[in-house]
Amino acid sequence: MLRWVTGEFDTPEIESWRALKARLAESLRLIVESHGRGKTIAVFTSGGAIAASSPMCWGFPESGPYG
Numbered sequence: 001m002l003r004w005v006t007g008e009f010d011t012p013e014i015e016s017w018r019a020l021k022a023r024l025a026e027s028l029r030l031i032v033e034s035h036g037r038g039k040t041i042a043v044f045t046s047g048g049a050i051a052a053s054s055p056m057c058w059g060f061p062e063s064g065p066y067g
Helices: 017-035 047-058
Strands: none
16 A cells, blocks of 8 residues: 555556546545535545545645655
8 A cells, every 4th residue: 555655556557546636636526516515415435535535625735655
């Protein structure tokens, strides 16, 4: 996992951590755009998607090896 999120394990056959985060950011943007702010929306996903999107949902800066 650490090699994947730090970019050491990037390979064309596996989506990179950076690409996953970008895809999730776009998906979250579309959800908010479609439903508006201040509403409760249920999204079911995997632990990797939760780990990648949680910092952006909480407004944490993109820094450190996982940012």
